[in-house]
Amino acid sequence: MTESATAPRRVPLDRERVLRAAVALADGLGIEALSMRNLAERLGVVPMALYKHVANKEELLDGMVEVIVGEIDPPAPGADWKRAIRQRILSARQALLRHRWASQVIESRTHAPPVVLEYMDSLMGTFRAGGFSVDLTHHVMHALGSRIWGFTQEVFPTPLPPADPEARAAMFGQLAARYPHIIEVATAGYHDGQSAVGSGCDDQFEFEFALDVLLDGFERLHRQGWNSAERRPGTRTAG
Amino acid sequence: MTESATAPRRVPLDRERVLRAAVALADGLGIEALSMRNLAERLGVVPMALYKHVANKEELLDGMVEVIVGEIDPPAPGADWKRAIRQRILSARQALLRHRWASQVIESRTHAPPVVLEYMDSLMGTFRAGGFSVDLTHHVMHALGSRIWGFTQEVFPTPLPPADPEARAAMFGQLAARYPHIIEVATAGYHDGQSAVGSGCDDQFEFEFALDVLLDGFERLHRQGWNSAERRPGTRTAG
DNA sequence: ACCTGAACACCGTTCAAGT
DNA sequence: ACCTGAACACCGTTCAAGT
Numbered sequence: 001m002t003e004s005a006t007a008p009r010r011v012p013l014d015r016e017r018v019l020r021a022a023v024a025l026a027d028g029l030g031i032e033a034l035s036m037r038n039l040a041e042r043l044g045v046v047p048m049a050l051y052k053h054v055a056n057k058e059e060l061l062d063g064m065v066e067v068i069v070g071e072i073d074p075p076a077p078g079a080d081w082k083r084a085i086r087q088r089i090l091s092a093r094q095a096l097l098r099h100r101w102a103s104q105v106i107e108s109r110t111h112a113p114p115v116v117l118e119y120m121d122s123l124m125g126t127f128r129a130g131g132f133s134v135d136l137t138h139h140v141m142h143a144l145g146s147r148i149w150g151f152t153q154e155v156f157p158t159p160l161p162p163a164d165p166e167a168r169a170a171m172f173g174q175l176a177a178r179y180p181h182i183i184e185v186a187t188a189g190y191h192d193g194q195s196a197v198g199s200g201c202d203d204q205f206e207f208e209f210a211l212d213v214l215l216d217g218f219e220r221l222h223r224q225g226w227n228s229a230e231r232r233p234g235t236r237t238a239g
Numbered sequence: 240m241t242e243s244a245t246a247p248r249r250v251p252l253d254r255e256r257v258l259r260a261a262v263a264l265a266d267g268l269g270i271e272a273l274s275m276r277n278l279a280e281r282l283g284v285v286p287m288a289l290y291k292h293v294a295n296k297e298e299l300l301d302g303m304v305e306v307i308v309g310e311i312d313p314p315a316p317g318a319d320w321k322r323a324i325r326q327r328i329l330s331a332r333q334a335l336l337r338h339r340w341a342s343q344v345i346e347s348r349t350h351a352p353p354v355v356l357e358y359m360d361s362l363m364g365t366f367r368a369g370g371f372s373v374d375l376t377h378h379v380m381h382a383l384g385s386r387i388w389g390f391t392q393e394v395f396p397t398p399l400p401p402a403d404p405e406a407r408a409a410m411f412g413q414l415a416a417r418y419p420h421i422i423e424v425a426t427a428g429y430h431d432g433q434s435a436v437g438s439g440c441d442d443q444f445e446f447e448f449a450l451d452v453l454l455d456g457f458e459r460l461h462r463q464g465w466n467s468a469e470r471r472p473g474t475r476t477a478g
Numbered sequence: 479a480c481c482t483g484a485a486c487a488c489c490g491t492t493c494a495a496g497t
Numbered sequence: 498a499c500c501t502g503a504a505c506a507c508c509g510t511t512c513a514a515g516t
Contacts, residue, residue, distance in 0.1 A: 046501055117418050124420035134427040143449035145391040152384040179356050181363035188373040210382035212472040213456035233451040
C-alpha cells in the first residue's frame with residue numbers, strides 16, 4: 001500500500017500525465033490559455049517541475065499532437081484504397097473536431113513526431129496497396145496536404161448579421177454593392193428570410209466535397225497510368 | 240518648404256508607414272520578431288505611438304494582410320474561367336512567397352479585411368462569368384479553401400540527412416524499417432546517391448498538381464450540371 | 479489637449495540559493 | 498542530489514502623471 005491515505009494526491013508527475021492535462025486544458029479553455037505556468041498550477045506543481053518531462057513548450061505541443069493523432073482509427077482491413085483513405089481521413093477529422101485547437105497546433109509544428117510519420121506512412125501504404133505508383137503516391141500525398149488531418153483552413157468566417165431586421169437589410173444592401181458574388185452565394189437557397197451568412201455552411205459537406213473531388217481525380221490519374229514525366233493533370237492535350 | 244533640413248526625419252507616422260514597416264520587419268527578421276515594442280523602436284517612436292494608428296496588434300496583423308493581398312495581380316481580362324482562376328491563384332502564390340510569414344498570419348485571422356473580401360468576390364465572379372451555378376461556385380470556393388492564397392499547408396519537412404555517408408546509411412536503414420513507404424517515395428528517382436529526403440520536393444509542381452486536380456474536377460462537375468441536391472462528387476452511382 | 483514613461487499582468491526559461 | 502523561488506528578459510496594453 002504505497003499510495004496510502006496519508007498522501008492522497010501525491011501521484012508523481014510523468015510525461016503522460018503532463019500531456020493529458022495539457023490537452024484537457026486546451027480543450028476546456030482554448031490553446032491561448034495554455035501556458036507553462038497555467039498548466040503547472042492545474043497540476044498542482046511549480047512551473048519548473050514540467051521541464052523534467054518536456055524540454056520546453058514546443059516539445060509539449062509536439063506531445064499534444066501525438067496524443068491527438070493517437071486517437072485516429074487504425075485502417076479498416078479489406079477496404080479498397082479509396083474507401084480506406086476516405087474513412088481514415090474522416091476519422092482524423094473527428095479526432096480533430098474533438099480538439100478544436102489541434103489543427104492550429106499541427107500546422108505550427110516544424111518537425112513530425114514519430115506517430116505522425118506512422119500515420120503518413122500508413123496512408124501511403126494504402127495507396128501503394130491499391131496499385132498506385134510510387135510517383136503518383138508521392139504527388140497525391142502532397143495534394144492532400146493538411147487535408148490528411150481532416151481539416152482544411154476555411155476562408156474567413158463571415159460575421160453574424162445584426163438581429164434587427166432593418167439593420168440587417170441595410171448591411172446586406174451595402175455588402176451586396178461591394179461584394180455582389182459573395183452575397184449571391186451566401187444567400188442562395190435561403191429565401192425564407194434567413195441567410196447562410198453567419199449561420200455557417202455545412203462544414204462536413206464542404207470537407208467531403210473537396211476530398212471527393214481530389215479522390216476522384218486521383219482515381220482517374222491512376223487509371224490513366226499518369227506519371228510526373230508527363231505534364232501536370234490539366235495540361236495534357238488530347239491525343 | 241515645410242520639410243526643411245532643420246527637421247530631417249520628422250516624418251509624421253501614419254497607418255501606411257506603420258504597416259509597411261511591420262511588413263519589412265517581418266520580411267527581414269521573421270514574424271516572431273514582430274512585437275509592438277520592436278516595431279516602435281524601428282520607427283524611432285515610443286510603443287504607445289503605434290496605438291494611434293492601429294487599435295492593437297491584431298489590427299496591425301490585419302493591416303499587414305491587406306498590404307500583401309494588395310500585391311496580387313488583378314484578373315487578366317478575356318481569359319476563360321479556368322485560366323483566369325489559375326493565373327490569379329498562382330499570382331497570389333508569388334505574393335505569399337515574397338512574404339514567407341504571410342500564410343501563417345492569414346490563417347490566424349478571425350475575420351476578413353475588406354481587401355480580402357474583394358479578392359474572394361472577384362474569384363467567385365470569375366466562376367460565375369464562366370457559367371458556374373451559384374451552388375457549384377459556393378462549394379468550389381470551399382474546396383479551394385486556403386489554396387486561393389497560393390499556399391497549402393505542406394506535410395512536415397523531413398530533417399536533413401547527416402552528411403557522413405555511413406551515418407546516413409544507418410539512418411535510412413532505421414527509417415526504412417519503421418516507415419517503408421515514406422522512404423520508398425522519398426528516394427524514388429534519386430538513385431544516383433542522393434535522396435529527396437531533406438533536399439525537398441518541387442513545391443511549385445506540387446502546388447500546381449493539386450490545383451489542377453481540383454480545377455479539372457470542377458470543370459467536370461460543371462459540365463455534368465452538378466448540384467448539391469444530388470450526392471457528393473464521388474458517391475454518385477452509375478445511371 | 480496631447481503625449482509618454484512607468485506600471486500592470488502576464489510570458490518562457492535560467493539559475494542560484496536553499497533544503 | 499534534488500527541488501524551487503526569485504529573477505531575467507521579454508510581451509501587449511493601461512493609465513496617470515507630466516508638459
